[in-house]
Amino acid sequence: MNIREKNHSSEFRPDLYVLARIIKVLMDKGEMNKTKLSTFSNLSYDKFMIYLKWMIERDLVEENNNVIKLKKKGIETYHELVEWVFKYVGKIKF
């Protein structure tokens, strides 16, 4: 866990690939419980909980009875990241 992640969640700056990975798992496999989602996202449970808290605060996902569901803003965030990759990686010239 890096220093950034130890801070309070409001100061926490996520790694974009971890964020994308969590959202992609939810997009591909649908809603699921926290333990399963942390396993599919390939994250330790502690690290996953930091990300989850941050994502709930920003309305990207919601939690109901230990089940995590992706919200519209979460899908939009993933698409924004995909667009970024298409825009900048796609433009690389050799």
Add this chain to the structure above:
Amino acid sequence: MNEEYVVNKMKKLEDSINTIYQYSNLYKRLPVLGVITLLMILIYFSVKLIIEIYEFNTLNNGFYIDGIVTVISFLFLSIFLIVSGIYINRATKYRKVKNWDSELNEGIPGILKIMENEDWEEILKEIRKAKSAYIFRSVFNFIIIWVAIGIIISFSMELLFPSFFTINTNVYLLVSFSSFIITIALQEKTLRREFDSLWNFENILNNIWRLYLEYQREKSQF
């Protein structure tokens, strides 16, 4: 544009960065090459001095000694170029320093992981080093071919016209110039390709710099 397209772009970038590391590795070894050069010069002049002292002491025939010095000079130059050439080729051997296979299997999240985890500033430094080493290697290769052609012409002329080199001191200049022109003619395609590759280094540098800045900007929005 789809995921496969950007994954392929990243594979090409990985390959380009590995090529860059080939040459930045040579850059790190240039001081060793400098030491080899100095050693060769030192040995050459020591041998030449010993021969001249021998000639002075024995009042030997200068013409005969001059011939030995010429042969030794060619020999040293050839050994130096061969040793340096082998050293440079070994230093620039392709190694897969960067391996993004597992990340790229993940698709878009994997690309973001590469963007996050790679030390792009370090890669930019390596590109700058690689550019210098690439120019050095290209010039060195050109000189090897130039000298080799010069030696071939010299020996051919000496065989065809004995005492060719005693005609005039300008003969050396003529041989150097003609072998230079022949080298350019023979290496024209290689020179063009190397110039394009050098331009490609610059291109990759600009691409990575832009990608790095844009990623930092995107990250700051979260």
